[in-house]
Amino acid sequence: MSLPILSQALAVSRLSLAGTLERPGPSLVIVLGIACVVAVLLSVLSVASGLSRAYVSGADPRNAIVLAAESVDEGGSSIARDTCEALLAAPGISRDDEGRAIVDCELLLALPPAKGFAEGTLFLRGVGAEASSVRPQFKIVDGRNFQTGMREIIVGVGAASVFGLKVGDAVILPDGAWQIVGAFSSGGGTLETELVSDAATVMASSRSDHFNSAIVRLEAPAAFVGFEDWIAANPSLPVFTRRQEDYYRNSAAPFMGFFTSLAYFVGAVLAIGAFFGSLNVMLGTVRARTREIVTLRVLGFHPLPIGLSVLIEAMVLSLIGAFIGSGCAWLLFSGKQSLMVHTVFRLSVTPYYFLVGIGWALAISLAGALPPALRAVGMPITKGMRES
Amino acid sequence: MKYFPLVWSSLARRPAEAIFIWLSVTAGFTLFASMIGLNVTYERAIANARTDRLWVNTRFFSVLNGLPIALREQLGMFPGVSSVGTFASVCGHHVDEHHFACVFCVDNGMREAWPFPVNSLQWGRLTAVLDGVLVSRKAAQKWDLREGDVFTVIVGAGVRADGLNGWPFKVLAIVPDDPEWPNGYILGNLAYFQNNRPLEGQGIVGGFRLGLSDPAHASQIASGIDQFFANSGTPTLSISARADAENSARSSVDLALLTALIAGAGLFLVLFLTANGISRSVAERIPEFGVLQAIGFTNSRLVAMVFAEAAIPCLLGAVLGTSIAAALTSIPAKMLPAAFGVPEGTVSLSVLAMSLGAALVLASVSSAIPLMKVSRRHPAELLTPE
Numbered sequence: 001m002s003l004p005i006l007s008q009a010l011a012v013s014r015l016s017l018a019g020t021l022e023r024p025g026p027s028l029v030i031v032l033g034i035a036c037v038v039a040v041l042l043s044v045l046s047v048a049s050g051l052s053r054a055y056v057s058g059a060d061p062r063n064a065i066v067l068a069a070e071s072v073d074e075g076g077s078s079i080a081r082d083t084c085e086a087l088l089a090a091p092g093i094s095r096d097d098e099g100r101a102i103v104d105c106e107l108l109l110a111l112p113p114a115k116g117f118a119e120g121t122l123f124l125r126g127v128g129a130e131a132s133s134v135r136p137q138f139k140i141v142d143g144r145n146f147q148t149g150m151r152e153i154i155v156g157v158g159a160a161s162v163f164g165l166k167v168g169d170a171v172i173l174p175d176g177a178w179q180i181v182g183a184f185s186s187g188g189g190t191l192e193t194e195l196v197s198d199a200a201t202v203m204a205s206s207r208s209d210h211f212n213s214a215i216v217r218l219e220a221p222a223a224f225v226g227f228e229d230w231i232a233a234n235p236s237l238p239v240f241t242r243r244q245e246d247y248y249r250n251s252a253a254p255f256m257g258f259f260t261s262l263a264y265f266v267g268a269v270l271a272i273g274a275f276f277g278s279l280n281v282m283l284g285t286v287r288a289r290t291r292e293i294v295t296l297r298v299l300g301f302h303p304l305p306i307g308l309s310v311l312i313e314a315m316v317l318s319l320i321g322a323f324i325g326s327g328c329a330w331l332l333f334s335g336k337q338s339l340m341v342h343t344v345f346r347l348s349v350t351p352y353y354f355l356v357g358i359g360w361a362l363a364i365s366l367a368g369a370l371p372p373a374l375r376a377v378g379m380p381i382t383k384g385m386r387e388s
Numbered sequence: 389m390k391y392f393p394l395v396w397s398s399l400a401r402r403p404a405e406a407i408f409i410w411l412s413v414t415a416g417f418t419l420f421a422s423m424i425g426l427n428v429t430y431e432r433a434i435a436n437a438r439t440d441r442l443w444v445n446t447r448f449f450s451v452l453n454g455l456p457i458a459l460r461e462q463l464g465m466f467p468g469v470s471s472v473g474t475f476a477s478v479c480g481h482h483v484d485e486h487h488f489a490c491v492f493c494v495d496n497g498m499r500e501a502w503p504f505p506v507n508s509l510q511w512g513r514l515t516a517v518l519d520g521v522l523v524s525r526k527a528a529q530k531w532d533l534r535e536g537d538v539f540t541v542i543v544g545a546g547v548r549a550d551g552l553n554g555w556p557f558k559v560l561a562i563v564p565d566d567p568e569w570p571n572g573y574i575l576g577n578l579a580y581f582q583n584n585r586p587l588e589g590q591g592i593v594g595g596f597r598l599g600l601s602d603p604a605h606a607s608q609i610a611s612g613i614d615q616f617f618a619n620s621g622t623p624t625l626s627i628s629a630r631a632d633a634e635n636s637a638r639s640s641v642d643l644a645l646l647t648a649l650i651a652g653a654g655l656f657l658v659l660f661l662t663a664n665g666i667s668r669s670v671a672e673r674i675p676e677f678g679v680l681q682a683i684g685f686t687n688s689r690l691v692a693m694v695f696a697e698a699a700i701p702c703l704l705g706a707v708l709g710t711s712i713a714a715a716l717t718s719i720p721a722k723m724l725p726a727a728f729g730v731p732e733g734t735v736s737l738s739v740l741a742m743s744l745g746a747a748l749v750l751a752s753v754s755s756a757i758p759l760m761k762v763s764r765r766h767p768a769e770l771l772t773p774e
Binding site: 039069070077266280283 | 649664
């Protein structure tokens with residue numbers, strides 16, 4: 001027998017893979033064990049991915065957000081009217097056709113639980129005249145936009161679908177019922193989870209005289225540094241600014257961190273279980289193939305291809321498991337709309353996560369099949385013949 | 389019990405495989421117990437939340453609005469309301485912006501309306517020392533605080549009348565934790581908060597907590613209060629502590645669903661591993677079962693033996709897995725900011741009992757098919773070499 005090692009490995013692997021059909025139980029253990037690990041891993045990662053996408057897709061590199069000094073987030077920030085007006089004089093701000101600086105001062109109002117959204121918090125965002133200028137992707141998809149000074153609201157497509165709100169419905173505010181006159185999309189992002197109306201009218205209704213934030217449209221992303229320096233050089237302005245992208249990324253970071261850590265923790269525990277399962281199955285497989293292995297050795301096959309065939313068998317089975325697990329995660333979760341952390345988003349099983357799942361599957365199977373493969377390589381022919 | 393050596397010998401026949409199955413099962417039950425433990429924590433928080441207490445908050449919440457303190461007297465006159473406590477929270481960050489912190493400032497009425505586990509001496513010091521705080525053990529551990537330390541909360545602009553950002557509090561005592569506050573609490577003096585607010589904010593508080601004389605009418609009292617203030621300048625939103633706990637459990641993430649899915653995946657993995665192990669073990673010992681039947685072993689005894697063979701690794705795995713989960717309980721809470729509100733899992737005896745129950749069910753299911761193969765065949769058939 002003078003076949004090269006690789007040809008021998010392929011020949012023996014074909015033999016061992018054909019044998020998996022005769023051992024459906026053990027083969028299924030590896031396939032389903034790995035499928036379980038990959039499905040859970042990708043499902044939890046899809047939450048992290050979807051949340052991240054929802055936050056970041058709402059950001060624009062030309063936008064900066066201004067918040068009250070020392071505030072943690074937009075919800076806890078309070079900016080006075082005069083501070084907001086002072087921002088109009090800052091350098092680097094883009095101007096509209098009429099030469100006005102594009103700065104939109106906005107406020108948030110949390111609405112009480114009501115029929116349809118008792119289990120989530122629905123926010124009403126009061127926006128100014130420049131709201132659509134700072135959000136170029138904003139468009140009305142149903143009905144019409146609100147009119148300033150009127151008790152009119154438009155609803156984000158995410159909020160509409162999750163909370164069951166539609167054009168014509170009424171929302172109760174402190175001064176009575178406001179009508180939903182339109183629905184909007186903004187190219188994803190957290191804004192689609194909110195209701196939007198005229199800031200001045202919302203302030204009058206809620207007897208508020210402060211904004212939560214100011215969204216500033218910069219001439220170019222590079223203008224941010226000058227804008228930030230201008231704010232820092234004005235101690236009378238009790239505010240700070242962040243690039244909108246950075247603000248959203250930082251806001252999502254704790255939740256991203258949690259779900260990513262949870263996914264890898266849960267995946268690791270399940271992987272330990274699958275590892276011992278694979279080890280057990282492959283040890284049993286090598287034992288069941290003892291006669292076949294010693295026969296091949298007697299015929300002149302090198303021990304290395306026999307060991308490789310054990311690894312290949314485990315890897316093929318785990319790849320099948322990885323595809324089943326990824327498929328389950330994709331079918332069950334990818335694209336599914338969810339409400340979490342006051343944000344409507346779509347779970348997302350990305351191609352990158354598919355690769356992560358396959359990587360995990362191969363790693364588990366290699367670790368689990370290595371000891372049995374070494375056992376097959378080191379099996380003395382005479383002992384093997386006696387055992388078989 | 390007298391057949392235990394037979395069961396043991398079947399397990400010890402291939403010790404490596406038996407240990408690997410046990411370790412796999414342990415991993416599955418570590419996950420199962422961790423997830424069930426987290427659910428138990430939420431269920432306990434809901435069960436502990438009392439129905440004879442009401443939260444009264446502003447109906448439309450934004451950063452600077454709240455309720456006028458004058459509502460305290462009106463709320464106290466409502467039929468069924470036995471006591472009224474007033475609160476306001478000083479929230480910001482401590483040391484750096486990544487460490488969110490809140491001090492829950494209360495008035496003296498809170499002692500009766502919604503008591504904290506502090507003794508009268510500690511409560512007396514809180515009311516006597518304006519800038520004093522009582523810190524629960526968990527909060528003290530988190531912020532590394534001891535009696536006499538100063539805990540400074542950095543707040544946003546416009547929160548203090550003097551324009552400063554730092555709000556210093558003196559730690560008066562470390563007090564016991566309260567199940568309502570799974571991550572601990574810091575209790576401050578409402579008067580200190582009120583006196584240092586800007587003029588326009590003085591007299592505005594976060595809300596009220598009411599003690600009720602009749603918990604059976606909590607929802608009627610809550611809706612009565614909300615209706616009474618509906619047309620006022622400060623409409624209220626009243627909710628019982630129980631309903632609030634139920635809402636909180638679902639507010640950020642539906643962890644109940646998430647944990648159930650993960651726990652299910654863990655059990656699914658265990659099921660296949662044990663079923664395969666038992667199936668192979670039984671298949672390799674068919675003649676042995678034939679001999680046992682031939683010498684008078686009844687079907688039920690064989691069933692019991694095979695079941696025990698499956699149950700032993702499952703039960704041992706459930707015990708070890710639950711113990712490991714108990715050691716890992718604090719990890720999810722440490723991974724998240726406090727605002728997320730995920731508490732430590734409760735891996736209690738009830739979780740262990742659930743794990744053991746699940747182990748027995750898994751052992752039954754995984755041994756069912758191999759048992760059917762054996763028990764349906766005649767001893768002569770079992771003894772005939774295939």
